[in-house]
Amino acid sequence: GENVEQHPSTLSVQEGDSAVIKCTYSDSASNYFPWYKQELGKRPQLIIDIRSNVGEKKDQRIAVTLNKTAKHFSLHITETQPEDSAVYFCASLGDGNNRLAFGKGNQVVVIP
């Protein structure tokens, strides 16, 4: 089955700096890649997603880039704010598949 790995497991950044989280996936047939944000004790919330026919997507301070050749995709958060502190999960969905495979998550801590 699909294997998704996230790096680093924990990331601390100063408020206002950028944060980058990278995910790798194993199934070359994967074609949909979402990112979820989960605050402590809350539900995972979809923050951005990208399909395999697109290389980059932006939404305000958040962007996702996809490198299909290397089978990795990254989440970029610019001008980080304390409310960005959370666990971020990447996931992938294979073509014809019906289940998201999630990574183990990255703890992002924004230091005021």
Next chain:
Amino acid sequence: DAGVTQSPTHLIKTRGQQVTLRCSPISGHKSVSWYQQVLGQGPQFIFQYYEKEERGRGNFPDRFSARQFPNYSSELNVNALLLGDSALYLCASSLRGEKLFFGSGTQLSVL
């Protein structure tokens, strides 16, 4: 608009008991998926239902079962509970199984 709703929010059971978790999807969503999230890990896929039919099953034992009703709500059943079943059980709905919207989950503790 109401999001995905799950009940109960918390549940405490003892080993060997059975549990039923409930989920109501976002209005208009026909697909419901169930995920198990153990503390410190990402969600693990259990089941997906679309139009009341099972469309996928994850690597979980037969003690886990689910169904979807005509109104697209869903139940997850777990029999013969084990300590290792303690986790947050998340339900997610989507139009066709891709862009998932999660409920707040049911926190199950097995003692």
